[in-house]
Each structure stands twice: as C-alpha cells, then as structure tokens.
Amino acid sequence: MNQEVFAKKRDYLLLLPSLIPLLLLFVYPLLKGFVMTFQQPETAGLTLANYVEFFTNSNYYDTIWRTLYLVVPASIIELFIAFGITYFIREKMRGGGIIAGLTIFPLTLGSIIVDMAVIAFFKPTGWFNTTLINMGLIDEPFTLVYNYAGAFIALVILGTAFIASNLVGMMGTIDPNLERAARTLGASRWVTFKRVFWPLIRSNVLTVFALNLIMQIGVYSTAVIVGNPASETRTFVVVAFEEAMRNFNYNMANTVAIVMGITQLLVLSIVFAIRKRGYIGSASTFK
Amino acid sequence: MSQAVKKKNSTTILDSTRVEIRNLTKQFGSTTAVHNASLDIENGEFMTLLGPSGCGKTTILSMILGTLQPTSGEITFNGQPINKIDMSRRDIGMVFQNYALFPHMTVAQNIAFGLDMRKVSKSEKKKRVEEAIEMVQLNDLGNRFIKDLSGGQQQRVALARAIVIRPRVLLLDEPLSNLDAKLRKEMRTQLKKLHDELGITTIYVTHDQEEALSLSTKVTVMSNGIIQQIGTPKEIFGKPKNYFVANFIGYGNFLRGKLIDEQDGQFIFEADKDSVRLVVNHDKQHQVGDEVILTIKPEMLEIITDPKIGMNTLSGKITVSDYIGSATGYEVETKEGRTFKVNVLGLNPYAMGEEVRLYLDPAKLLIIDEE
Amino acid sequence: MKAEKSFPELEKEDGQTVQGNINRKPLRNSRKGLFLQKGYKTSSWALILLFLTIVLGMTIAVVLSAFGEEWYGTFLPQGYTIEWFIKAWQAYEVGEYFKITMGIVLTATVISLVLSIPTVYILARRDFPFKQALISFFQLPFTLPDLLYAIPVASIFYSIGLAETIPGLIIVNLIVGIPFSVFILLPYMESLDPRLEYAATSLGATKFKLFQRIVLPQVVPGITASAINIFIRMFNTFTIILLISGPKTQTLNVMVFSVLQGSGSQPPAMLNSLALTLMIPLLFFSFLSLWVSSFTQRRLGK
Known part of the structure; x- marks a missing residue:
C-alpha cells in the first residue's frame, strides 16, 4: 500500500480522457434509454404506455417465455455436458487435452459459423439425418433446422464450449489430495464427489452457469439464422431489433431491452440464492 | 527386540498389520522411480523412509496408499496382496503433507468422515471422535472450521482423522515439514507418544534425518529409487553402509583409498589422492586389499595440542570458524590440501589461520563402501 | 529374523484389555x-x-x-472447388469489408489506448476516495447486456447524423475499447515497480519525460499484448454495429450476418463460403499474435 500516493487535484485531470467518452457514450445513453421507455415516439410527456403495451400484447410478452423456454433448458443441458466432460478429464489423462480443446473449439469459431455448421450437419439431407436413415432407425428425416430444435442445438454447442472453457481451469483448483483423503477414509468415488468435490466447486460452477445463462438470454444471431425468429425463437433481442430497425420505434425497443435486463437480473438472483445455501469459500488446503 | 514388548505400559492397543513389500518397481515412462524394492515392516513398527526428494520414498507410499499402481512387485498386508484392492478399501490412515483437510467441514466433521463411511452408529461415532480429539489435544475446537486453525492444530486434526478409523497401517507423508522448528519438535514428541500408545504399524516419509532417527524403530534410507540401507536408527547412524547413507545422515569427512595392511587387529589405510596413511580399527566386513572410504563425523575429530600423539594426526590450519551456539564448527585445511570439518564443543578457542593438529581416532574412523 | 508375536499372547502377558477387532476380515473390493x-x-x-x-x-x-461442387443426397460432395468461395468473396466484396473493418478497429484501438493509459496510470499509482467504485464503473459496459445502451446510442446517432458513417462506427467502438483496455492494462501497470519512477524524479526528470522515458518503455510489451486483445474484442463487436450500420459502412461480421439473415435464395455453398470468410480474421489473429510474441522476444533478447 505504501507505493500508492494520495492523488493531487491535477491527477484527476488524467482520468478525464477516458471518463468523458464513457459518460457521453455509455452513461448518458443508458439514462436516456431508461427515460425513453416512458416516452412515446411522437408525443411529449412521461407515460407507462410502453410497458402496458408490452405486458398486454402477447406479441411482446410472449418473448419472455419463448426466450426462457429456449435458454433455460439449453443452459442446464450445457452445464451437464460441460461438467461431465471436464470432470472426467480433470486428472492427467491421455488425450484429455485434445478432448478439452475440441470441446472449447466452437467458441473460437463464433456464433455465425456454428449456426451455419449446425444447418449443414442437421439439415434433412445432412449427415445426421442421412446416417440415421441409412442405419434404418428412422424413415423420415427429423426437422432440426430453422426451428426451436436448431436454435437449441446451436446454443447447446456454444454454451457447452463456454462453460467448459471456464471449468477446465476450475477443476484444477481443487486439491487432488482432498479426494485422495476422502478415498483412503473409505469413501467410494461417488461419495467423494458428493461430499468433497462438489461442495467445494459448487459455488464457482453456479457462477459460470449464471454467466452463461444471462449471456444466452441475449441470444440473437442463433435465433435468427438456425431458429425461426417469426415464432418459436422470437427472443427478446429479436423483438428489440425488429422495433429498432424495422419500425424505428426506439422507445419500444428499449422497453424490450429493459425487460430483458430485469429478467437477467431475476435469473441471476435466483442462481445466487441457490449458491448462497452451500459452502462458499476457498477450496485450497492452506490458509 | 520385538516391538510388542514396548507396549507393556500402554492402555489402548489396537491390532495391527505386518506390511511386506516384495520386488516393488515403479516406472514412469522410461524413468524408474522405484527399483526392485523389498521391505518388511513388522507389526507395530515405526518405519521411516528417508531420502532426498525424488528418491522414490513418496512413490512407495503412494503405492501402499493405492494412488499409484506398481509396475511390478507386490505389497501384502498380513500376507494378503493388496495391489488389486481399491484404495477406499485398504483401511489405511493417511496424513498428507498438506494435511488435505476438508475446508467445508468442521474439525469434528473432518474427523468423523471416515466413521461415516464405515457406518458407525451415532453414539459410537460421537465417543470415538471425542476420544480422538482428546488424544491429539484439540479439546473445545471441534466446531471450528479448518481455516480458523493454526498450522499445528491442522496437523493434529489430520492425525486424528487418520487414526480414528483404527487403520491397519498409518502412513505419514512429511507431516511436519510445514511447521516451524519449535512446533516440529513438539509434534515429534507427540507423534512418538501416540505411536507408543496405539502401536499402529506406521510408515513415515521424510527427508529430515533428525526426525527419522528420533521417531522410528526402523529406518530405510533410499536414493535414486534404490533402497540403500535398512536398519534401526542406531545402526544407520553408527554404521552407515555406504557413502550415500553416511553423507546423507551427516558424516562430513571422507577419504577414498585402499586397505593395504593389517597389524594388531588394525588396518593400515592409504588414501588414493595423497598417500596419507591412517590406522583404523578392524571390522568384520572388510579385508586387506579392499577399496574403501574412511569417514568420520565432524564431532568425532579432535584438535590436539599434545605433541606425544604422532600416529593418525594431520596438521593444517583453520580456514573457517563458525560459532553455532553450543559448539563451533571449523574447517581445517591440511598440508596435503584436504579440508576437514571439525565440531568442537564450547567457545571457540582457535583463531582463524591458527596452525593445529587433527587426531583421527582409529576407533572412531569408520570403513564404508562406495556403493 | 525376529519371531512374530501374536496379539492374543500379548494380551495374556499384560492382562490388559485390548481394543479393536483382532481378527480383521481380509480386505475386499466392493x-x-x-x-x-x-x-x-x-x-x-x-x-x-x-x-x-x-x-x-x-x-x-x-x-x-x-468447398463442394454439387452436394445433394450423397455422403460426400461430388468434387471440390474454391469457386463458391471466390464467388462469395467477389459478390459480397468481402475484401472491401475486411479493409473497412480493419480501418475502423485499428483506429478505435489506438484511440482507446491513448485515452485510457493516463487513467490506468492514475488508478494504479494514486489513492483516492471511491477508487474501487470507479474501477467497477469501468467494468460496467461489458458486464451489462449491450442492448441496454446500444439502442439509445443508435437513436442518438441517427438524430445527430453519426449513424451509418465511418467516424460513427469508430466512436461507437470506444464503448467497448476504453473499458476493456482499462480492464486489461490495470494489472500490468500495477505490477510495474514504482521505485523506478521515484529514482527518475530524484534525478530531475520532468513529469512528461518521466512518463515517456520510464513508464512507457516498461509497459510497451504489455500494451502490445493488450492491444491485440482489444483489437480482437472490437473485431467481434456485433450488436451495436448492427444497429447503426449502413449499406456501405458495416463491419465484416455484420455484413455476413445481414446476408445470411436475408437470403434464402442463394445456394448453401455460397452462404457457407461467406460464413467461412469470418475464419480469415481468426487465422489472421493467430498469425498476428505469434508474430508479435516472437518479435517482442527477439527485442528483449531471448
């Protein structure tokens, strides 16, 4: 702490070059955006009309359920796949690095390429359906693209990659001696997991889960490219963009954005309420 | 001789196990961590595996524990091979170097963990946890979390957690290495007392020769994956078998050469480098013609003023003087260009550069082999 | 060797109670x-x-x-060609958009760094009230969902005529660039030894010289690494660019997205080729970071 000198008046000036642009480009729009939700495009004065419209018109309020119905099950499946894979390869295992690398790989491709890849692989004439037909398992191909299923698959692939990329490092923070200790004391592998490994990693896993969940609530390009943005995958962002770019109704667009932000906050607080009920703290063995 | 005799004064005696290790080898890729090690650990014995880091002692411990599978060879408990037994079924109490205490559990929960796994009844569990807590003197700390304990207290919890399950064998992996010097001594005494009380067959891994000699009933010295010597602390300390063992446990002065003659029950030794001749007492293992190493501990070397003693003396001058409390450590450089380490009790009566004579008592010189 | 004493014998000898089950069962796996x-x-x-x-x-x-010629109903395409890729490249002027994007992002990276370095210096070296709050404030733009500020920014930019212009796109990138450079430069700056600065001041260096001669050379490796990260981050900026982009003023990923969103009539090979052009920045950045790391290593000597 002694290397820090208390700031003089002049020093504050050096904060301005970065603060002013942020105030203009971020804080002011944020506040203006919030006020905008209480205004109408043409008329003056404050009104709740936008929110009333949102919660009475099924065209709008349906987006809440559509988004959550798409994103919440996907996130849970992503967590299971990512945790299952990274837990299995957590100890030095031959090929573990390659498995981790391939699991995380879709993250480097980015959303748009993954969306196109899902279409190429799961479309009716794609490898997935032709393989199943050739094996005699099905007669008609599944419709897995340009609908709920397509968006779901693309989300699962991207989300699993994201969660796994965070979990890989996290698994290493649990001292392997703790598991060994439990095992020598007579615990089976499952009991060791249940009573030692999981309680220690739980809070971090839930944090990553929450991060991924709120990221996916903002899903857009996947919903548009592999999904069916007109109905099944009409998420918050799809509607917000529609209002902004097609109808030029920035007030309504921002109302949708605010409702999305609140939804994200609610989801976050639910996950953190669950997280608080377990052990939160260091998993290291020394103070 | 038998360990069992020692238990006469004890109040609690647990049954225990004889551990045999037969031709145990462990390879990691092309490197051999343990080479063909054979070792018997008697009922109730306190066996220390002593050696520098990387000598294979921890690898042997891991194979007994079950975290590593031997490449070849066998480990048995009371004659039963355990290689294929899952580590959770081996009934071993283990104290890890970093204690590996569960940070999300209290002291009592940590200690009770092994009992939970054994489905011990609630009342029995309570009784045994309390006993264990008392045994390691952690009274009133049962409800604390691990992070609220000092290093020494954590160490005791780890010990209690390992013994409360009444293990067949107790394994300790450098348990004292994370404690400060004073606490280490205290814990050493406690560990010894505990072992005397319980009589559990104990295998202790350390690189600290002082710990090994003070705690154990038997010591195994290892280097480079090979067992160098097995013996009681007295044997190891008094009669190290080879250069490595002698050097490791603190013999400081070595002369390489040959036994050239024998007179009146004594050998005549001639050094290779400078043909220094010394008389040394006869021992049974060596004979004239052997290539050997002579060694003597720094505290066995004498600096003399008596001009009458002429045999086995070397003259030189003091080049280093290091006062270490109860004794002073000197380095004496002889005319032949050798350096000897000498420890002299008391204040330092010799000045730097002073000409002195060293006396190498034939009875205190030790003949050892290179390998 | 020593005779093995059995425990029951010992029990008789001492006449004391022996705890524990003497006759343990043999070990068995579950x-x-x-x-x-x-x-x-x-x-x-x-x-x-x-x-x-x-x-x-x-x-x-x-x-x-x-890269397939005809692919319908068969397991593999009938032949391979880069024709679709070239066609997509030309039809959608990918090279042109790549250039535009590079120009925008490069300019925005430089501006972000210039604006944020003084701030980072003060945050690392000076203490003042609410410093932690200020640091958290700088992290806010990339923790909040970007839609929340993107829509009002777009409406403001349209009303003042900055939307659909190159300067507008550069300015908008600063919302991503400034907080992110503060975020990744701060640890670097904090890890530098302040005593070097004291030494320089005591030798009579003026404030500007101090910064130029002492601070900058030390942070240059960190700044280069950070610059690449900021660059990548902005290259992938999507939401806000989409909202204010015009037909000729958009970045590569926004252009690709707009095409994919709009056209069902194009052959899939063409669209897939177009999507894969987004791999080019990916390859470019891997190459860039390799080159920079080897370059800085050479400069630092080994």
Missing part, C-alpha cells in the same frame, strides 16, 4: 463400486464421443459444403 465405476466410465466416454462427433461433424460439414 462389487457395486466396480460396477458403478465401469458404468460411469462408459457413459462418460459415450457423452464425449457424442459431443465431439457433433462438433467435428458439423465443422467438417460446413467446410465441405463451402
């Missing part, structure tokens, strides 16, 4: 445990294989379809 372990391993491998097959399969499928 059948159920072995069975469960096998099941766990099998299902884990099944999960890994399934997931990785899909990941690899879809990646190969999209690449093959972009």
Whole structure:
C-alpha cells in the first residue's frame, strides 16, 4: 500500500480522457434509454404506455417465455455436458487435452459459423439425418433446422464450449489430495464427489452457469439464422431489433431491452440464492 | 527386540498389520522411480523412509496408499496382496503433507468422515471422535472450521482423522515439514507418544534425518529409487553402509583409498589422492586389499595440542570458524590440501589461520563402501 | 529374523484389555463400486464421443459444403472447388469489408489506448476516495447486456447524423475499447515497480519525460499484448454495429450476418463460403499474435 500516493487535484485531470467518452457514450445513453421507455415516439410527456403495451400484447410478452423456454433448458443441458466432460478429464489423462480443446473449439469459431455448421450437419439431407436413415432407425428425416430444435442445438454447442472453457481451469483448483483423503477414509468415488468435490466447486460452477445463462438470454444471431425468429425463437433481442430497425420505434425497443435486463437480473438472483445455501469459500488446503 | 514388548505400559492397543513389500518397481515412462524394492515392516513398527526428494520414498507410499499402481512387485498386508484392492478399501490412515483437510467441514466433521463411511452408529461415532480429539489435544475446537486453525492444530486434526478409523497401517507423508522448528519438535514428541500408545504399524516419509532417527524403530534410507540401507536408527547412524547413507545422515569427512595392511587387529589405510596413511580399527566386513572410504563425523575429530600423539594426526590450519551456539564448527585445511570439518564443543578457542593438529581416532574412523 | 508375536499372547502377558477387532476380515473390493465405476466410465466416454462427433461433424460439414461442387443426397460432395468461395468473396466484396473493418478497429484501438493509459496510470499509482467504485464503473459496459445502451446510442446517432458513417462506427467502438483496455492494462501497470519512477524524479526528470522515458518503455510489451486483445474484442463487436450500420459502412461480421439473415435464395455453398470468410480474421489473429510474441522476444533478447 505504501507505493500508492494520495492523488493531487491535477491527477484527476488524467482520468478525464477516458471518463468523458464513457459518460457521453455509455452513461448518458443508458439514462436516456431508461427515460425513453416512458416516452412515446411522437408525443411529449412521461407515460407507462410502453410497458402496458408490452405486458398486454402477447406479441411482446410472449418473448419472455419463448426466450426462457429456449435458454433455460439449453443452459442446464450445457452445464451437464460441460461438467461431465471436464470432470472426467480433470486428472492427467491421455488425450484429455485434445478432448478439452475440441470441446472449447466452437467458441473460437463464433456464433455465425456454428449456426451455419449446425444447418449443414442437421439439415434433412445432412449427415445426421442421412446416417440415421441409412442405419434404418428412422424413415423420415427429423426437422432440426430453422426451428426451436436448431436454435437449441446451436446454443447447446456454444454454451457447452463456454462453460467448459471456464471449468477446465476450475477443476484444477481443487486439491487432488482432498479426494485422495476422502478415498483412503473409505469413501467410494461417488461419495467423494458428493461430499468433497462438489461442495467445494459448487459455488464457482453456479457462477459460470449464471454467466452463461444471462449471456444466452441475449441470444440473437442463433435465433435468427438456425431458429425461426417469426415464432418459436422470437427472443427478446429479436423483438428489440425488429422495433429498432424495422419500425424505428426506439422507445419500444428499449422497453424490450429493459425487460430483458430485469429478467437477467431475476435469473441471476435466483442462481445466487441457490449458491448462497452451500459452502462458499476457498477450496485450497492452506490458509 | 520385538516391538510388542514396548507396549507393556500402554492402555489402548489396537491390532495391527505386518506390511511386506516384495520386488516393488515403479516406472514412469522410461524413468524408474522405484527399483526392485523389498521391505518388511513388522507389526507395530515405526518405519521411516528417508531420502532426498525424488528418491522414490513418496512413490512407495503412494503405492501402499493405492494412488499409484506398481509396475511390478507386490505389497501384502498380513500376507494378503493388496495391489488389486481399491484404495477406499485398504483401511489405511493417511496424513498428507498438506494435511488435505476438508475446508467445508468442521474439525469434528473432518474427523468423523471416515466413521461415516464405515457406518458407525451415532453414539459410537460421537465417543470415538471425542476420544480422538482428546488424544491429539484439540479439546473445545471441534466446531471450528479448518481455516480458523493454526498450522499445528491442522496437523493434529489430520492425525486424528487418520487414526480414528483404527487403520491397519498409518502412513505419514512429511507431516511436519510445514511447521516451524519449535512446533516440529513438539509434534515429534507427540507423534512418538501416540505411536507408543496405539502401536499402529506406521510408515513415515521424510527427508529430515533428525526426525527419522528420533521417531522410528526402523529406518530405510533410499536414493535414486534404490533402497540403500535398512536398519534401526542406531545402526544407520553408527554404521552407515555406504557413502550415500553416511553423507546423507551427516558424516562430513571422507577419504577414498585402499586397505593395504593389517597389524594388531588394525588396518593400515592409504588414501588414493595423497598417500596419507591412517590406522583404523578392524571390522568384520572388510579385508586387506579392499577399496574403501574412511569417514568420520565432524564431532568425532579432535584438535590436539599434545605433541606425544604422532600416529593418525594431520596438521593444517583453520580456514573457517563458525560459532553455532553450543559448539563451533571449523574447517581445517591440511598440508596435503584436504579440508576437514571439525565440531568442537564450547567457545571457540582457535583463531582463524591458527596452525593445529587433527587426531583421527582409529576407533572412531569408520570403513564404508562406495556403493 | 525376529519371531512374530501374536496379539492374543500379548494380551495374556499384560492382562490388559485390548481394543479393536483382532481378527480383521481380509480386505475386499466392493462389487457395486466396480460396477458403478465401469458404468460411469462408459457413459462418460459415450457423452464425449457424442459431443465431439457433433462438433467435428458439423465443422467438417460446413467446410465441405463451402468447398463442394454439387452436394445433394450423397455422403460426400461430388468434387471440390474454391469457386463458391471466390464467388462469395467477389459478390459480397468481402475484401472491401475486411479493409473497412480493419480501418475502423485499428483506429478505435489506438484511440482507446491513448485515452485510457493516463487513467490506468492514475488508478494504479494514486489513492483516492471511491477508487474501487470507479474501477467497477469501468467494468460496467461489458458486464451489462449491450442492448441496454446500444439502442439509445443508435437513436442518438441517427438524430445527430453519426449513424451509418465511418467516424460513427469508430466512436461507437470506444464503448467497448476504453473499458476493456482499462480492464486489461490495470494489472500490468500495477505490477510495474514504482521505485523506478521515484529514482527518475530524484534525478530531475520532468513529469512528461518521466512518463515517456520510464513508464512507457516498461509497459510497451504489455500494451502490445493488450492491444491485440482489444483489437480482437472490437473485431467481434456485433450488436451495436448492427444497429447503426449502413449499406456501405458495416463491419465484416455484420455484413455476413445481414446476408445470411436475408437470403434464402442463394445456394448453401455460397452462404457457407461467406460464413467461412469470418475464419480469415481468426487465422489472421493467430498469425498476428505469434508474430508479435516472437518479435517482442527477439527485442528483449531471448
């Protein structure tokens, strides 16, 4: 702490070059955006009309359920796949690095390429359906693209990659001696997991889960490219963009954005309420 | 001789196990961590595996524990091979170097963990946890979390957690290495007392020769994956078998050469480098013609003023003087260009550069082999 | 060797109670445990294989379809060609958009760094009230959902005429660039030894010289690494660019997205080729970071 000198008046000036642009480009729009939700495009004065419209018109309020119905099950499946894979390869295992690398790989491709890849692989004439037909398992191909299923698959692939990329490092923070200790004391592998490994990693896993969940609530390009943005995958962002770019109704667009932000906050607080009920703290063995 | 005799004064005696290790080898890729090690650990014995880091002692411990599978060879408990037994079924109490205490559990929960796994009844569990807590003197700390304990207290919890399950064998992996010097001594005494009380067959891994000699009933010295010597602390300390063992446990002065003659029950030794001749007492293992190493501990070397003693003396001058409390450590450089380490009790009566004579008592010189 | 004394004998000798079960049962593995372990391993491998097959399969499928001649109904395309790729490249002027994007992002990276370095210096070296709050404030733009500020920014930019212009796109990138450079430069700056600065001041250096001669040379490696990260981050900025982009003023990923969103009539090979042009920045950045790291290593000597 002694290397820090208390700031003089002049020093504050050096904060301005970065603060002013942020105030203009971020804080002011944020506040203006919030006020905008209480205004109408043409008329003056404050009104709740936008929110009333949102919660009475099924065209709008349906987006809440559509988004959550798409994103919440996907996130849970992503967590299971990512945790299952990274837990299995957590100890030095031959090929573990390659498995981790391939699991995380879709993250480097980015959303748009993954969306196109899902279409190429799961479309009716794609490898997935032709393989199943050739094996005699099905007669008609599944419709897995340009609908709920397509968006779901693309989300699962991207989300699993994201969660796994965070979990890989996290698994290493649990001292392997703790598991060994439990095992020598007579615990089976499952009991060791249940009573030692999981309680220690739980809070971090839930944090990553929450991060991924709120990221996916903002899903857009996947919903548009592999999904069916007109109905099944009409998420918050799809509607917000529609209002902004097609109808030029920035007030309504921002109302949708605010409702999305609140939804994200609610989801976050639910996950953190669950997280608080377990052990939160260091998993290291020394103070 | 038998360990069992020692238990006469004890109040609690647990049954225990004889551990045999037969031709145990462990390879990691092309490197051999343990080479063909054979070792018997008697009922109730306190066996220390002593050696520098990387000598294979921890690898042997891991194979007994079950975290590593031997490449070849066998480990048995009371004659039963355990290689294929899952580590959770081996009934071993283990104290890890970093204690590996569960940070999300209290002291009592940590200690009770092994009992939970054994489905011990609630009342029995309570009784045994309390006993264990008392045994390691952690009274009133049962409800604390691990992070609220000092290093020494954590160490005791780890010990209690390992013994409360009444293990067949107790394994300790450098348990004292994370404690400060004073606490280490205290814990050493406690560990010894505990072992005397319980009589559990104990295998202790350390690189600290002082710990090994003070705690154990038997010591195994290892280097480079090979067992160098097995013996009681007295044997190891008094009669190290080879250069490595002698050097490791603190013999400081070595002369390489040959036994050239024998007179009146004594050998005549001639050094290779400078043909220094010394008389040394006869021992049974060596004979004239052997290539050997002579060694003597720094505290066995004498600096003399008596001009009458002429045999086995070397003259030189003091080049280093290091006062270490109860004794002073000197380095004496002889005319032949050798350096000897000498420890002299008391204040330092010799000045730097002073000409002195060293006396190498034939009875205190030790003949050892290179390998 | 020593005779093995059995414990019951000892008991008689001492006449004391012996605790513990003398006749322990032989050790035995749990059948159920072995069975469960096998099941766990099998299902884990099944999960890994399934997931990785899909990941690899879809990646190969999209690449093959972009570089395949005719692909309908067969397992593999009938032949391979880069014709679609070239066609997509030309039809959508990918080179042009790549250039525009590079220009925008490069300019925005430089501006972000110039604006944020003084701030980072003060945050690392000076103490003042609410400093932690200020640091958290700088992290806010990339913790909040970007839609929340993107829509009002777009409406403001349209009303003052900055939308659909190159300067507008550069300015908008600063919302991403400034907080991110503060975020990744701060640890670097904090890790530098302040005593060097004291030494320089005591030798009579003026404030400007101090910064130029002492601080800057030390942070240059950190700044280069950070610059690449900021660059990548902005290259991938999507939401806000989409909202204010015009036909000729948009970045590569926004252009690709707009095409994919709008056209069902184009052949899939063409669209896949277009999507894969987004791989080019990916390759470019891997190359860039390799080059920079080897360059800085050479400059630092080994």
